[in-house]
Amino acid sequence: MGSLCFCRHIAFIWLLLCLLDKGALGAKFTVINKCDYTVWPAILANAGSSALDTTGFQLPSGGSRTFQAPPNWSGRFWARTGCNFDPNTQTEQGTCTTGDCGSNQVECNGGGAHPPVTLAEFTIGSGGSQDYYDVSLVDGYNVAMIVDAVGGSGECGSTGCIADLNEQCPNELKEGNGVGCKSACEAFGKDEYCCSGTYASPATCKPTLYSTMFKSACPKSYSYAYDDPTSTFTCTAPDYTITFCPSTRSQKSARVSPPETGIGIGTGGIQGADMPMIVNSSSWFSNIFDGFSPKSYSCSTSLIATLTILIFLYLHFS
Numbered sequence: 001m002g003s004l005c006f007c008r009h010i011a012f013i014w015l016l017l018c019l020l021d022k023g024a025l026g027a028k029f030t031v032i033n034k035c036d037y038t039v040w041p042a043i044l045a046n047a048g049s050s051a052l053d054t055t056g057f058q059l060p061s062g063g064s065r066t067f068q069a070p071p072n073w074s075g076r077f078w079a080r081t082g083c084n085f086d087p088n089t090q091t092e093q094g095t096c097t098t099g100d101c102g103s104n105q106v107e108c109n110g111g112g113a114h115p116p117v118t119l120a121e122f123t124i125g126s127g128g129s130q131d132y133y134d135v136s137l138v139d140g141y142n143v144a145m146i147v148d149a150v151g152g153s154g155e156c157g158s159t160g161c162i163a164d165l166n167e168q169c170p171n172e173l174k175e176g177n178g179v180g181c182k183s184a185c186e187a188f189g190k191d192e193y194c195c196s197g198t199y200a201s202p203a204t205c206k207p208t209l210y211s212t213m214f215k216s217a218c219p220k221s222y223s224y225a226y227d228d229p230t231s232t233f234t235c236t237a238p239d240y241t242i243t244f245c246p247s248t249r250s251q252k253s254a255r256v257s258p259p260e261t262g263i264g265i266g267t268g269g270i271q272g273a274d275m276p277m278i279v280n281s282s283s284w285f286s287n288i289f290d291g292f293s294p295k296s297y298s299c300s301t302s303l304i305a306t307l308t309i310l311i312f313l314y315l316h317f318s
């Protein structure tokens with residue numbers, strides 16, 4: 001079989017798969033652990049969304065794992081830390097120091113996160129409608145986390161919190177010996193911090209000294225319940241990487257500025273710091289097909305690459 005023929009087959013299949021593309025595929029999530037310790041990521045699908053391949057798993061330092069979510073999926077990801085699961089029990093029973101989901105095992109099976117915990121929240125669109133995503137500190141903080149949209153069209157900003165808030169946490173919000181930093185709502189339970197009671201609207205629930213401190217350390221994160229405008233991101237048909245401890249070096253340099261300065265957009269945070277590496281899965285395709293640059297498509301490239309290879313092998317050997 002000549003190479004021209006080979007290219008034509010692949011080009012055809014490529015286009016076909018691109019046409020079937022993202023609206024039908026949903027979004028691919030890649031969870032990456034750049035912490036120098038093991039984390040146990042957990043995934044909770046919202047009511048009405050199906051569970052992904054797993055609801056909780058172990059991810060060693062340097063590890064990554066990928067999930068496909070269907071269109072219209074919504075849910076959240078977080079990292080559990082300091083877990084101790086006993087391999088000698090049938091269900092590997094155990095608990096985690098932060099982010100525990102109450103399941104008493106590695107899988108969370110629909111259990112939510114025990115605060116304080118950094119949450120990545122997603123609402124995936126379908127058929128060309130946009131996704132919404134944010135990183136929330138409304139339930140406190142346990143691990144630095146960045147969410148990157150890969151491919152997709154629209155604004156598609158990176159969001160999250162690079163700063164080490166455990167190091168910078170005020171004493172009154174510290175969890176245990178500094179493994180997490182509580183939200184003021186959790187620590188004090190007052191309406192003004194929880195946006196409840198007479199504070200249950202955007203007009204009455206304003207930033208507080210504490211939410212302002214979170215915001216200045218992590219300008220792109222959601223710092224309290226009505227913190228929408230600067231913290232919710234949109235993108236049409238991307239895939240996502242969720243990186244825990246995206247940059248150890250930057251954690252050290254990002255500092256909390258004093259609460260008196262108001263909402264400190266742009267101090268510390270993402271802009272000045274190193275972005276996590278994004279695996280450039282489209283590059284070898286770009287080289288083969290200069291004509292249809294995959295960068296102009298929002299194809300889920302690695303899925304398509306796999307399918308293309310399978311179909312090629314089928315054509316070649318049949």
Ligand SMILES: *[C@@H]1O[C@H](CO)[C@@H](O)[C@H](O)[C@H]1NC(C)=O
Pocket residue numbers: 071072126
């Ligand atoms: C996604 O939700 C929209 C709006 O509710 C609906 O019209 C559409 O059919 C859904 N798509 C899929 C693939 O479930």
Ligand SMILES: *[C@@H]1O[C@H](CO)[C@@H](O)[C@H](O)[C@H]1NC(C)=O
Pocket residue numbers: 278280282283284286287
């Ligand atoms: C990905 O690969 C393409 C083609 O080799 C290159 O032009 C582009 O700069 C790369 N992008 C990143 C983010 O490395």
